[in-house]
Amino acid sequence: MPLPANIRDFQNSLKEYGLDGYIVTHQSDLNYLTDFPQEGFALLVGRRKVWAMLPMLLKDHFQKSVPGCEILAAVSLLPALSKITQKHNLRRVGFDSEKELYARGKSLKDAGCVETPSLLAHLRAVKSRRDLERVEKACAMTAAAFRLLKPNIKPGRSEISVARELESLMTQLGGEGVAFETIVASGPNGALPHHRSSEKIIGKDQAIVIDFGCVYKLYRSDMTRTVFTGKPNGPYARIYGLVEKSQRAGMLKVRPGVAAGDVDEASRRVIARAGYGKYFIHSTGHGVGIDIHEPPRVAPKSREKLRPGMVVTVEPGIYLPGRFGVRIEDTLAVTSKGSRILTQ
Structure with missing residues (x-):
């Protein structure tokens, strides 16, 4: 049987880099190449052959799941590498x-x-049709879970209870786990971008930043919404509208050939011109895939060009210390003519 498509794509790139082989030990890279979810193995990818070094207990499972590899069970990486490179004349690994x-x-x-470094990162940045479908599925479940949760976000609940309900909804809809630790940050906690959901009780007339995602067949989603318990007051409504405008400006920039840094600049300019630039304290976005943060970086001075098949977030925010924060985040797929929002 043929090797998995992602391995074949990687093999085709080795010649371009003047390599006879490549050692892969990082878990996310192994997941990408093999679609095998277990840990504790390594690959040596040659231009024509692939060797898998793994413990005996994984041998049968791996053989059934990843066709086409030569399996070396119960061996250590370095001695096995030495034997393979000598036997198959792999001079540059x-x-x-x-x-x-x-x-x-x-x-x-x-x-x-x-x-x-970064050979696989370059490949992983552009998703195959199968991998993009998995990200889309994860994003669809994430967005659907939030729609179900939103009516239940009320004063008197704890941040952690809202987070747990959201995680349960994503699981019920088919998610296989959370993409990262769910953030529910109410009131002043919302001014902390990486706040950890706590037992704090959500109060009346408070902004709540909710950052969440799930996993589907190894691929992740990422989405943030900010809601208000009660009638939005003047300061909150003004800041929310500004962040919403900033996000629209950034998303309109997401298309093939545009530098990732230009997406960041488009979002950042809106906030800076309104006088809140110093309160936008992180990059505008990042790639998403098997890892929650992947290339390309949607950040100042990032010159990597967007390409069809890339998946990126656009997530501007304003954080007013001691008061509240607002962040709005969507995950987008870069298409041949522009982009498509996946988290809606």
Whole structure:
């Protein structure tokens, strides 16, 4: 049987980088290549063959799930690597020095392997049709869960109870876990972008920032909404409208050929011109896939060009210390002609 499509795509790229093989040990990269959800294995990807080094207890499961690989069970990476490279004349073998553990990375380098970071990151940034469908499914479940939750966000509930209900709804709709720790941040807590949901009771007339996502077949979603308990007051309504305008400006920029930094600049300009620039304290967005934060970075000075198949977030925010915060985030797929919002 043929190797998985993502492995074949990676094999085709090795020649471009002057490599005979590449060692893959990082879990997200292994998930991407094999679609195998278990931990505790490594791959050596050659231009024509692939070797999987794994414990005996994974052998049968891996063989059924990932066709086409030669399996080396109960072996250590470095001795196995030495034998394979000599037997198959793999002279130039790379590894991702940015993701590798220090000690093993040093050993690989001492063994003659070449530091070639970000090769898989470049491939993973553009999703295949199958992988994009998985992100879409995760985003659809996330958006549907929020629609069910919204009527239940009321004063008197704790932040953590709202977070748990939202997570339960995503699971009921088919999510296989949370994409990251769900954030429910009410009142002054909303001015802390990475607040941890707490036992704090949600009060009347408070802004609540809710940042959440789920996992579907290894791929993740990311979405943020800010709601108000009661009738929105003047300051909140003004800030919310400004963030909403900023997000629209950024999303309109998401299309092929545009630098990711230009998306950030479009969103940031709206907030800065209104006098709130110093309260927008993070980048505008990021790529999403198997990891919640992937390339491209939608940040100042990021020159990476957007390409069809990329998935990015646009999530401007304004955070007023001691008062409240507002963030609105959607996940978008870059299409051949523009973009499509997945979290709606």
